[in-house]
Amino acid sequence: MILYYFILVLAVVAWKGYYAFLRGLRSYRLDRQQHDSLREYLLANGATPYQSLWPFYRHALQRAFVPMAAQWRLWGALLLIGVLSLLMRNC
Numbered sequence: 001m002i003l004y005y006f007i008l009v010l011a012v013v014a015w016k017g018y019y020a021f022l023r024g025l026r027s028y029r030l031d032r033q034q035h036d037s038l039r040e041y042l043l044a045n046g047a048t049p050y051q052s053l054w055p056f057y058r059h060a061l062q063r064a065f066v067p068m069a070a071q072w073r074l075w076g077a078l079l080l081i082g083v084l085s086l087l088m089r090n091c
Contacts, residue, residue, distance in 0.1 A: 005085045009078055016068055024064030031056045 032039075035056075042052035 002085060002089060005082055009082070012074070012078060016071075020064040020068055023067070024060040027063040028056055028060035031059055 038055060039052045042055075043049070
């Protein structure tokens with residue numbers, strides 16, 4: 001039973017992670033296309049190449065993971081199933 005739960009959790013996390021990755025990548029590419037002048041401005045004012053890309057990275061991470069955190073019901077249901085399977089195994 002634990003193995004099935006583990007496989008279920010891995011499948012859900014991989015599925016959600018894949019879509020979060022796509023959402024973040026799409027956001028990063030769109031921001032770079034539309035707001036690349038911000039990167040050039042930061043570079044011209046002394047920022048390193050990594051520092052000039054940080055606003056794009058931060059926005060992409062926010063766009064990727066904030067919707068996942070908002071799905072608290074799904075994570076709660078997975079936690080409940082896990083606790084129940086552990087209780088059933090110990091009885």
